[in-house]
Amino acid sequence: MVVDTSNEIAGDGDIPHPGIGRARRMQVPSPELQHAVMIEAVENHMPEVIVIDEIGTEAEALAARTIAERGVQLIATAHGNSLENLLMNPTLCDLVGGIQAVTLSDEEAKRRGTQKTVLERKAPPTFDVLIEIHEKDRLAIHHDVATVVDRLLRGIPPRPEIRLRKPSGEIEIVSEAASPPPSEKLAAETSGGTAPRRSLKIFPYAVSRDKIERAIRELGVPAVITNDLKQADVVLTLKSHARGEAQRLREAAQWNIPIVILKSHTTTQVKQFLLQEFGLQAPKETLSADEQRALEEVDEAVAEVLAHRRPVELSPQNAYIRRLQHELVQRYGLISESKGQDPFRRVVIYPRF
Structure with missing residues (x-):
């Protein structure tokens, strides 16, 4: 599925350019509606891959995250000279996970050898692989965006894989990407x-x-x-x-x-x-069935809030479950409040405008 906002991918005609093969094209009536067409492409057509020409607004970045969360492979472009440039762009930084300030405990700050307030990645990146187009035939490839962003926020400069396309069409790897320390060993x-x-x-x-x-x-x-x-x-x-x-x-x-x-x-x-x-036993401190359903309702409501940018009301719950719901909404970076009187008091989730 190709979301063709300015007809730059498949051409201006009613019949798409043969270069897109058997892919379907969705044209956008106006650039301001691109995020809505992106969501429509997923909800109505269930594609395996979506190609987007350019992501340039916060609404489009949130729509891209919604698409990625639904398991659809996403290929898109965004304006920026480098990964660092994209990370510092408040509108598009969510594409690579976003940044948030975190206050560490005294012990953790001492263990890391840093200040108590540090910058950390806020969420998993929407895209796992990022390619910087330095020149027409020269590319820099970050194979693991999450790890690269984490290391970048710790002051470690990225070392992407550099690829060069020769006049003959062959691809030469000029320099290999730096291998980050294996993080899976701790879990193993x-x-x-x-x-x-x-x-x-x-x-x-x-x-x-x-x-x-x-x-x-x-x-x-x-x-x-x-x-x-x-x-x-x-x-x-x-x-x-x-x-x-x-x-x-x-x-x-x-x-x-x-x-x-x-x-x-x-x-x-x-x-x-x-x-x-992995042959493990479930933790002893598990949530009840009602609590699990209430938190699953939050997951579904958050996806709707991010997709449609409008408040969503949850089902009435007791004070303890409402507190769990508020904590989960806060982890998503959204706003919530409780409304009504018991036993009909409920949580309402709002988008960040």
């Missing part, structure tokens, strides 16, 4: 006396990357998300998408890659899969 060492296993590579199809990363982080298991289906150890998808004849799922079956089907699109379901995959 938490499995007691057993030998650490290699990281499980998960390919999400129509499953939110944020939910998978949150489950991995909370359980502390050695698992990573991959965009390369051939390198995946398992494909994670939803029951509603497994019934169709999706090309990615057919390819996974041909390559004998296991396909795991989740019943619902929730963090709890992802955690259950990871616990079973």
Whole structure:
């Protein structure tokens, strides 16, 4: 699916340029409506890949995050000279995770050897790979945006992979990307006396990357998300998408890659899969069924708020569950308040304007 705002990809005619192959094109009536067309492309057409010419506003950045959370592969361009330039752009920094100021405890600040107030990445990046176009035939490739941004905020300059296209058309790798220290070892060492296993590579199809990363982080298991289906150890998808004849799922079956089907699109379901995959027991301090449903309702409401930029009311809950909902909304970086009188008092989630 090609979202062609200015007809720069598929041309001005009613018939798209043959260069886009069999991809479908959605034209945009006016540039201000690009974010709405992006959301419409996902909700109405269920594409595997969306190509966007240029992301230039906060609404388009939030729409891109919504698309990525739904498991659709996203290819887009954005104006900026480098990753550092994009990170300091308040409008587009959400594409690479965003920045927030965090106050550390005295012990943590002493352990890190930094000030008590530091900058950290606010959320998982919308894009996993970032390519800087330095010249027509010279590219700088950041293969792991999350790790590069984390290191950049700690004062470590990025060392991307530099590729050069020769006049003959061959691609030469001028310099390899710097290898960050392996972060998966810490999670692997938490499995007691057993030998650490290699990281499980998960390919999400129509499953939110944020939910998978949150489950991995909370359980502390050695698992990573991959965009390369051939390198995946398992494909994670939803029951509603497994019934169709999706090309990615057919390819996974041909390559004998296991396909795991989740019943619902929730963090709890992802955690259950990871616990079973790594042979772990669920934590003793688990939430009740009502609490889990209430927090899952927050996840769905937040996605709607980000997509449509309008307030969403949740179901009435008791004071304890409302507090859990407020904490979860705060982690998403949105605003919430409680309205009404008990027993009909409920949480309302607002977008940040």
